[in-house]
Amino acid sequence: MEKAEMRSLCETYISKGATAVPEHVSKQIVSGYGITVPEGSLVKTVAEAVEFAAGAGYPVVLKAVSSEMLHKTEQKGVVLNLGSEEALKKACEEMISVFSTRNEDIDGFLVEKMVQGGAEYIVGLQNDPCFGPVIMLGTGGVFIHLLDDVTFRVLPATREDIQEMIEEIKGKLLMRGFRGEPPLNEDVFVDAMLKIGRLGLDAAGLYESMDFNPVCLNTSAAIALDAKIILAKEPAETVISGVKASITGMANFFEPKNVALVGASTTPGKIGNAVADSLINHNFEGKVFPISRGRKKVFGLESYESLDEIPEKIDLAVVIVGLALVPELLDQCHTLGIPAMLIISGGGKELGGEQVELEKEIQRKSREYGIRVIGPNCIGCFSAQNRFDAFFQVHERMVRPKPGNISFITQSGTYGCSFLEECEKTGASKMISYGNRVDVDEADMIAYLAEDPDTRVIASYVEGLEDGRKFLRTAREVIASHKKPIVLYKSGRTQRSAQAAQSHTGAYGGSYGVYQGAFKQAGILPVDSYEELVAVSRALSMQPPAQGPGISMISNGAGPMVNAIDIFDRYDVEMAGILAESIQAMEAHYPAFYICKNPVDVTGSATSDDYHFAMECLDRDPNVHVIMNWFVFQDTPLDEKIVEVLEEMNRKSKKPILCAARGGAYTQHMSQAIEAIGVPVFDSAHLWIAAAGALVKWGAIQQST
């Protein structure tokens, strides 16, 4: 079946108001795409059913045909494994009787030859609100809900994507010689999924979802025993977004020469005063033009009543007045040639009602005039190099970091604030809190940061993307061409928290499973908490990627090693099997009570020299890809020369070095001294391993692109 024929068939059913395509038609469609279905026949009478079965051979499956019946099993519309004519007849009659009791029509029967043996999977297609057509694979049949063993990819999915999907489900075991059975035909299964993927793209806009459940895989074939196509309410043209990221004009947000502040205030405690303080009193390299009622001087600067009074060409308008005034301000910017606007004010779509319309008007004008807009409902941008920021968080309460190489884009201003402070000592480059993103979105920002020479790592906190494909395409390019890692914490993963996200920035939080698949396709490094986001970004910012998964650990305290090993699997890292010669070297060098294996337990007696010796051994050992030190700095024998030791090792080793320690003031003092020479120190086993996992994953991504 060709694409055109399939689409016209679906469109016909949509125009008739059908929810789903009848199963026998679905089967024709999938069969037309080269996917195997059971031998079957659509019949109207019991006699016809018996005739088909006699020809095809027993056992057979009997299904009621009724376009509105979506759950055949629950609705007693399917009987499996009918072994004889007698059984088939009886099943037909019972089905007719059950349906008539419920006052439902049976349009006919689908009789199919029973497929036996093999393993059952579910393959699905879905029109995701954020990513458009996606494909799902799960371990299946009736136990799908119990197993919760599914994985997604955005279409088109490559052969490698499909193979990865299989690796991700537990049900792969069923394919690979389960309980003495011969291995099933994995190749034919991958082929079938690729064909289903093509159908998913060809039919884009016409369906909500398709379920192939089960697809039965045996040693020779993958057979779709059921095919359920749930139609879209009406055909849609735009489910596959082709929008490209645009960085036009974005430099104005980070390197503005002249900034207008619309809503400056002279009253301490007011937001308009706090923002003015941030812009005027803290070394920003550009010029600031406050706009305030009555032209009062703001922190000693001349102020203006409106944008058109300002004598110089403005690069960026920072807006903290009511959102209702913004459309007119955009008109003025257009007239005056002001290319960018940062709207800090809230009160947009997060409140619902007519505010949604107001925000749409702002979006329309931004697009019409080609004025780039960040916000509304955000805390704004920060650029460490020229000390630009327009935060209403005053410096007494929020420290701005020194210049560094991590940039952070965040849908949450709260996390924007804390991220800047986490980076106080190790530095940051840009931070962007973008709130309701009427114009500049995540894709535009990562495209901009890709070109930013001061950014090495892009960290991001996202509650929900609007145009998933735009982001995915851009991220893929940033990672492959610019070799910059993108670390992403997607929150709003449950339906309930997605609702909270909606009331926050009006964002839509789709299924996290779909996001996970998309992140893999792009090479994004996903994390599971804000703390992991910070830890992983800092590791990538300070250390090289790992050339393999082998972890080695050295510690003067064993407890955290035990915890760390517990979570190796979660972060896809492995205990390096260190060479016998490494072990022998350590045994020859250390006192008898040191434990010379991986992890190396240098005990409470360890000195910095002891750590140095073990690090040298592990640096030479080709099985080791990451060198990890835990320090109990509280232990008296561990001397402060450890900082020099780490500086030397960090300079000469090509392997990443990650440290960890937990404690009070002295421990924190030592940790900071180590971070100052470029080696990160984490304060939990969990974050330490999460960081290692990200360096391993980033190394693998680098090797594969």
Place this chain on the structure above:
Amino acid sequence: MEKAEMRSLCETYISKGATAVPEHVSKQIVSGYGITVPEGSLVKTVAEAVEFAAGAGYPVVLKAVSSEMLHKTEQKGVVLNLGSEEALKKACEEMISVFSTRNEDIDGFLVEKMVQGGAEYIVGLQNDPCFGPVIMLGTGGVFIHLLDDVTFRVLPATREDIQEMIEEIKGKLLMRGFRGEPPLNEDVFVDAMLKIGRLGLDAAGLYESMDFNPVCLNTSAAIALDAKIILAKEPAETVISGVKASITGMANFFEPKNVALVGASTTPGKIGNAVADSLINHNFEGKVFPISRGRKKVFGLESYESLDEIPEKIDLAVVIVGLALVPELLDQCHTLGIPAMLIISGGGKELGGEQVELEKEIQRKSREYGIRVIGPNCIGCFSAQNRFDAFFQVHERMVRPKPGNISFITQSGTYGCSFLEECEKTGASKMISYGNRVDVDEADMIAYLAEDPDTRVIASYVEGLEDGRKFLRTAREVIASHKKPIVLYKSGRTQRSAQAAQSHTGAYGGSYGVYQGAFKQAGILPVDSYEELVAVSRALSMQPPAQGPGISMISNGAGPMVNAIDIFDRYDVEMAGILAESIQAMEAHYPAFYICKNPVDVTGSATSDDYHFAMECLDRDPNVHVIMNWFVFQDTPLDEKIVEVLEEMNRKSKKPILCAARGGAYTQHMSQAIEAIGVPVFDSAHLWIAAAGALVKWGAIQQST
């Protein structure tokens, strides 16, 4: 079948060197315990098989009988669903042929009537190395490995335990009207598990494990389709420990009047010097008697060459000399009537070899003399009230906390150090690092802390228990009678990390699933990381338990709310459905742009009065059980009167109040001010919710005991 008969049957097979009981005998045993098995017969010939089937009716199941065959399915020793005489004969012949090809004997066939329909579970019994006989429930049949959906309890398990087990597995859905099927008979399933539990206790010491896989449950019966009894290598008497915790003499570790330090040193940097410094120079209320070679003065104190030179009666000997000297020291203590010894020195069983023997000798002498011993291989004890500690971590590197109400027992000295420092400002009562526990173990310690008036919360870090039943019994009593929560972080959960634990303190880390079940039975509050251990202990130490699962949140930043909601399920808490009148009160009071639902989003404009108003509403609202505030202290409008507001609310509200904030110096200053008035402040959404979850769980445990 009576217990005596069953045991003698098993003993016979053990004495014959059998690995397992043949299936037909297993079936007799379980049937004798009142557990339903399929109608079946042990036959020697094909003709006998056919004869049985003719009488019982087809379809039947055919199983080869061979005592050494443990995996029938993989080994082609079972054929299901044989519908006719012809099929049965063929199956018999094929089986004979398959076995003869492999040169294996078939002792005969077990022919059983095929049981169809219903859902399949696995029920298992295991002789756990730590807890003795335990029972397991899982969703089963062949997919057990895929589903990974199992739960354990230590035997005896009550009816309520079994019902809880069912609630814990996903497979419960299959019992409760799955896909339109009628509900299955849950009561009969619980009865069957109770019977299996009784068998598990009666057969204690004779089996390694028993598998009932599957147990098929339908609307009327629970039928054990298979029963596999793997025998113990030899009968063991002691798998059910009856040992009781003993606190005799333990006060000497915490309130010693006279302490001897064996191994004091005058050389700075030496462990013997650091311990002397801790004991002598930091306000310990007792007297210290250093023992050192050459009788040098130690920090101005007279020293001695041996214990018998000391003129006063010693309560506690602290030992930091080589472990080989300890047996003789114990002899001396016995002669001198010294009742307790704290052995800090390592070099025991963690090194393996002859050190294991040395440690056993220490244990023997400790028992023989009735001298209580903590250690070896630990950092010792701390008592905040009288400032006793013998740490080799000097004060410059490790702060000792002020007196408080949390006590911490830990198998890891490393975490002991950091825990003390975490409690610096909020206080701790006792800390015990117990290392290789030759005498005093976890059960003894919690029994002691139960009686300690200064301990309100018992926090514990455990890599592996030695006598699980002793601990379980003691914990249950501490929780039920003394109403003191025990928070426990069990690490060493994977096989690999259990090995690391073994090389650490020689501990055995059994399956974490078994521990989880045991913790539930005792009412222990388990946590999943060291950070959670700290967070949960602090919450319990400062706030009352919650009277229900309803969480309410107030925040001036929404991002962390989204994260928090994502993990509600993991911590068994719920979003409180707050009353319409609460919402109306807030809507009437707040500006239009505040979002008046749960969570309450008071936006970046929030003042302390705004938080106060919301807290008052939520305190009045009966649906709210926990009041949780997140603070973005960086936001300028949030004034410092918030500390007073919280003090007032904390005084008058009966509900727990938990706060959170994350940021730099200013945020930390505010957090400490709030903690000083008794309200804990967490720095991550995860720990904030984990703390709430523990208060909810502790409330439920309190209500149920």
